[in-house]
Amino acid sequence: MKAPANKHWLQLLQRYQGLVGLLLLLAVALFLDREHFYTGGNFSNVLNQLAVPGILAVGMTFVILTGGIDLSVGSLLGLLNCIAATWLVSGAGVGPTILYTLFIGTLVGAILGFLVGVTKLQPFVVTLAGMVSLRGLAYVYTNNGTVSGLGKSLEFLIKPVAGIPLSAWIMLTITAIAAVLLWGTVFGRNVYAVGGNEDAARYAGLPIAKVRIGAYAANGLCVALAALIYTARNMNGDPSAGTAYELDAITAVVVGGCSLLGGYGGVLGTFIGALFIVCLNVLLILKGVNTYVGMGWKGIIILVAVYLQNLGRRS
Amino acid sequence: MKFFIGLMAALLIVGCSGGDSGSTGSDNANGGAGKSASSDGAKPLVVFSQANSQDPWRKVFDAETKAAAEKLSDVMQYDSQDAGGDPAKQNNIIDTFVVRKPKVLLVSPTETSVQGSIEKAFDEGISVILLDRGIDSEKYTTLIGGDNTEIGREAAEYVAKRLNGKGTVLMIQGIAQATPTKDRKGGFLEVMKKYPDIKIIEGDDCGYQRQKARSYMETFLLKGEKIDCVYAHNDEMAIGARLAWDASNPSGPAPIFVGIDGCQQEVVDMIKEGKLDATFKYPTPGAKGIEIAAEIIKGNPPKDKKIVLPTEIVTKETADAYTKANPNLAK
Numbered sequence: 001m002k003a004p005a006n007k008h009w010l011q012l013l014q015r016y017q018g019l020v021g022l023l024l025l026l027a028v029a030l031f032l033d034r035e036h037f038y039t040g041g042n043f044s045n046v047l048n049q050l051a052v053p054g055i056l057a058v059g060m061t062f063v064i065l066t067g068g069i070d071l072s073v074g075s076l077l078g079l080l081n082c083i084a085a086t087w088l089v090s091g092a093g094v095g096p097t098i099l100y101t102l103f104i105g106t107l108v109g110a111i112l113g114f115l116v117g118v119t120k121l122q123p124f125v126v127t128l129a130g131m132v133s134l135r136g137l138a139y140v141y142t143n144n145g146t147v148s149g150l151g152k153s154l155e156f157l158i159k160p161v162a163g164i165p166l167s168a169w170i171m172l173t174i175t176a177i178a179a180v181l182l183w184g185t186v187f188g189r190n191v192y193a194v195g196g197n198e199d200a201a202r203y204a205g206l207p208i209a210k211v212r213i214g215a216y217a218a219n220g221l222c223v224a225l226a227a228l229i230y231t232a233r234n235m236n237g238d239p240s241a242g243t244a245y246e247l248d249a250i251t252a253v254v255v256g257g258c259s260l261l262g263g264y265g266g267v268l269g270t271f272i273g274a275l276f277i278v279c280l281n282v283l284l285i286l287k288g289v290n291t292y293v294g295m296g297w298k299g300i301i302i303l304v305a306v307y308l309q310n311l312g313r314r315s
Numbered sequence: 316m317k318f319f320i321g322l323m324a325a326l327l328i329v330g331c332s333g334g335d336s337g338s339t340g341s342d343n344a345n346g347g348a349g350k351s352a353s354s355d356g357a358k359p360l361v362v363f364s365q366a367n368s369q370d371p372w373r374k375v376f377d378a379e380t381k382a383a384a385e386k387l388s389d390v391m392q393y394d395s396q397d398a399g400g401d402p403a404k405q406n407n408i409i410d411t412f413v414v415r416k417p418k419v420l421l422v423s424p425t426e427t428s429v430q431g432s433i434e435k436a437f438d439e440g441i442s443v444i445l446l447d448r449g450i451d452s453e454k455y456t457t458l459i460g461g462d463n464t465e466i467g468r469e470a471a472e473y474v475a476k477r478l479n480g481k482g483t484v485l486m487i488q489g490i491a492q493a494t495p496t497k498d499r500k501g502g503f504l505e506v507m508k509k510y511p512d513i514k515i516i517e518g519d520d521c522g523y524q525r526q527k528a529r530s531y532m533e534t535f536l537l538k539g540e541k542i543d544c545v546y547a548h549n550d551e552m553a554i555g556a557r558l559a560w561d562a563s564n565p566s567g568p569a570p571i572f573v574g575i576d577g578c579q580q581e582v583v584d585m586i587k588e589g590k591l592d593a594t595f596k597y598p599t600p601g602a603k604g605i606e607i608a609a610e611i612i613k614g615n616p617p618k619d620k621k622i623v624l625p626t627e628i629v630t631k632e633t634a635d636a637y638t639k640a641n642p643n644l645a646k
Contacts, residue, residue, distance in 0.1 A: 146426065230403060286414065
């Protein structure tokens, strides 16, 4: 296993583990359920389901690449879902609602980034606090109820454009923009540098706090986009929306080959990771596997992914 | 990067060719007989999307639906998934179910917000049977459920009779904004207007939870106010209130405790012991749903848009018979 000839293969596997996993899953699907899984109907079904977890996972990638974590995204999604629904019900119009939701999402992300970057509190603790208080805020905002009657004004977000739901196009665009940001800009290189070795980044004079704020703000913007698509699909505002979605996002990032220690991985891997999870969910439902058995499998897959990442790197 | 793009291309090719060989493969597997709509064989598929399976009532609901479907396994294939209370997840489950081209879709919606996927399924020609909860749309075949207002009324008549039209009732309430709570309360208060000598104390929202009802009752008893009856919006809260009464070292006679749901053996046992006085069955709609699904498969769709299941009172006298008639009660 540790022989140099194999080392090369191990690195390739680590780099493309999400893709390898996805190909394996698609091959398994071929044997288990080709008559349903490989149909046009299921293709659009998978794309429909992919947008929300996919966009959340792209945002989470920024944070995890800086060596952080964000446990608050599910709660933030719930709050933004309620805000968007309330604005629409009160007749604020689609444009202002979308802009306001994106603004609040980015702002909350930036605040979390400020707390992590400037006050040097641990990301786990900061975002845990965020998870609790944002969820509470969502309930206060809606007065413990759900917000309904917002009509179909956001429905265009999930309607097909050129055969593919607009939400899926948004996700693909966001993934592409994130890839360019991370690989082609100074900000992106700084994200990798801060996550890879914070001390070295500090000695090199990089603006560490600003990089962190930027990464968490980008994540907040992604959560807001996901919240808008969630609102379009569910047509109401629900303070309990998005419970535990942060875990799906983190899972997608980890399966996609990012290191939770930061500085290693990429957004295309995350995209593949999210696709893997949605395909797995769909396949489990198609085969009639109990939800809770499915959860068990997901846990095992996370462990395998992290184990692969650590092989040959630590100790 | 090139390697990555190459792999993406390979992935697409695998995906597409998988689709092609998939369709021919399944024809082979069916030996040419596979011209029926469902490719899994001749039996039509009936799927059930449950809102959540966490509380005892839903567990009984699941068990009875499954038992009914197994009895009719020569007529239908059956499969179910639990959405864990998450409407977004339930949308995904229903969308994925539709890919399997079921004949009948049974849904107990988490909220009305799952109606997007339900409408889509209905538009594809799938018969949709809603169980227990409705949606804000006409796109379904029929709705099967109990009548909580009627249960509230019957409970009130029963309590009034037990108290001989005079006394104090403490009402322990379920989740304030939930429809069943409003109905179980509304029906009860409506009938109680006829009995001016019965005083009603509207207790707290205890969220249908045993523990919350127990804490609330403990606090209430400290006030030393005399009550003759506790009417709880579900059995779990009635049990919680009774446990609080027992722990408070009461001196006087116990009030009577009346609950709703009747889905747990524990409740029936407590009624037999005299710890609870009565419960009103809130019927689970699953077995009826499967029965209607079988009729739809035979070509007899239901005529009514709403099917109301009757309630049933459980008292000391009827407890044994009730257990016998309901073998799937939660333990």
